[in-house]
Amino acid sequence: MARTLEQIAELSGVSRSTVSRVVNDDPRVSEATREHVRDVVRREGYRPNLAARGLASGTTNVIAAVMPGAVDNILSDPFFVSLLHGLAVAADERDHFVMLSLGDTSFRHTVDEIARQGVVAGIVFVAGQVDDPLLEPLLASQTPMVSIGRSDDDRVSYVDVDNRGSAQQITSHLLRLGHRRVATIAGPNFAPAAADRLAGYRAAIEAFGLRVDETLIYESDFSEAGGRVGMRALLEHRPDAVFAASDRMAAGALNEIRAAGLQIPDDIALAGFDDMPLAAEMEPPLTTVRQRPERLGEAAVALLLDMIATPASSPRRTILPTDLIVRASCGSRQDQKER
Amino acid sequence: MARTLEQIAELSGVSRSTVSRVVNDDPRVSEATREHVRDVVRREGYRPNLAARGLASGTTNVIAAVMPGAVDNILSDPFFVSLLHGLAVAADERDHFVMLSLGDTSFRHTVDEIARQGVVAGIVFVAGQVDDPLLEPLLASQTPMVSIGRSDDDRVSYVDVDNRGSAQQITSHLLRLGHRRVATIAGPNFAPAAADRLAGYRAAIEAFGLRVDETLIYESDFSEAGGRVGMRALLEHRPDAVFAASDRMAAGALNEIRAAGLQIPDDIALAGFDDMPLAAEMEPPLTTVRQRPERLGEAAVALLLDMIATPASSPRRTILPTDLIVRASCGSRQDQKER
DNA sequence: CAATAGAGTGGGAGCGCTCCCAGATGATTG
């Protein structure tokens, strides 16, 4: 059924080697031969056998996406889903496959296997937390790896968005609108992104010449429930604005604010992070930071393939920009902008 | 670095063949030899090279998950995410890998590649619609395949939940509670699950001795927005209960009902389908049909590996049960049950 | 006790490809 290199060679009257060169875009083939072989390849629908190629060359065109941590958290989050999408698209565009390795430590088995032999050309690693226990075995495997999200480990290459800068920007925006008691519902401390956003929040307040009021900081998780809990706690301290570290948290906060009989943005301004579809549909629409997780995925693949193509000892980093999306929830109507 | 079969053979003083037998659990090895070789394998951390194994045996332990259709729709839906999770877990448990092929027709390329050569042992196919255009090439590839969700094509093996029966059950429940003008917001007609749920709805009404009122049926998409639109249209026809074909639609319907100043369940009872986490948290909590997409994923892997192990000409089907989850939104308090 | 059957083991062949070296051909040089 499926043709082999040898058969294509015979059909086009050249040698195995020449067909191989054509298929792999090796320049040392005359234009005429190349064209002819290409025709035959097309006509016969020939595709090289991946296993054979992998065996002979010692590499593959498979990228592993390792997403550890509690799966419920991971996958219910649209962020990861978009990320995965970006990975898949980018990999496809570059003739690579994405192999999935989801889940918690029970997947240790698979991770081992992925890491060990030449199964995959590289790994995209989505760390669940700072110093994820999977990091070490993955690094030890010597397989090229890109982490999604910053890592303190200086052996790790990563792609990330500018969490700190974005958080500072949106917090500054709230301050510039006249809010003074700007609170934040932070993400879990063990997540680098959460720590960075909190740091950005602090930086904005200090840059504005105010002192950070620790009672206006509540650490929670990224979920909607987490946002509700955080908001409930913060309401006691009478903030006039809240920066939630994720849109889902902002949604929870919104419900809580409303339950307290307060108006958004008049009584309390609200801002989120992510710009999930949900954000624009909230009532009022949510001011937030737009990040494009698909871009992260694409960038990760690009970086990874680059690292594979031209190995370097030092890790590489890519930081993606974000956009501040101003909507009604922060109270930045024209008249308010001026006050 | 990585050892080969041959090296393990030498280290344990037996032949390549014997090690291969041990690794592959071939019974034709004496217990003593087996133990000894196992020890060496463990000690050396030996893992067979997948590419070599694939080349020699002509098969792999990779399963492709092909999820076509508009990705935004697919991946924003927790259903697919859970499904993917189930696939990944089940595959891992059975020493298989999941290769991801997301996306629309731009992925045709990858699908081609997956289908053609012996890259994957089998395919789990998530059809976006009836007669998905990807179905034909996938079938033509002769690769064992399991579809998630029913297919009319009698060459297709699939796993599915009992959409029709579940919809009939929940609709009957509404009827038994005393509701007579039971409407439904159906899913898109091209989705088999949507068609089945609608059929179940019709069946329940007829089984109850009523006539189906076509004005009480609104076809929409599975999204929350779709639910809102559908509910808005249905409100004109004064239903006293609504069965939404997904929880997300139910959420949209709920907002719309509330916006119309009506009470749930007193003015209009509401029921959904899926039992997403959201359902229990709605106000009031949503009566719905629980399906476990992870189970679908597991079942698909189980069926697929079964088909690979013992090929049969006729397609196989697995239908998974669902649970009716009664909560407050349908108005089934004790006193109402009796009226 | 020769004939036969099983159980356990070893090694050759080959999966389809890439890599490397060698050869053929024609163009370029002093």
Next chain:
DNA sequence: CAATCATCTGGGAGCGCTCCCACTCTATTG
């Protein structure tokens, strides 16, 4: 015009495994 070179092509070797056949050895049979 012989010597050198670049360009293109062909074929051997081998990647690490599985599969098959052959072989040895012990246990069983009439």
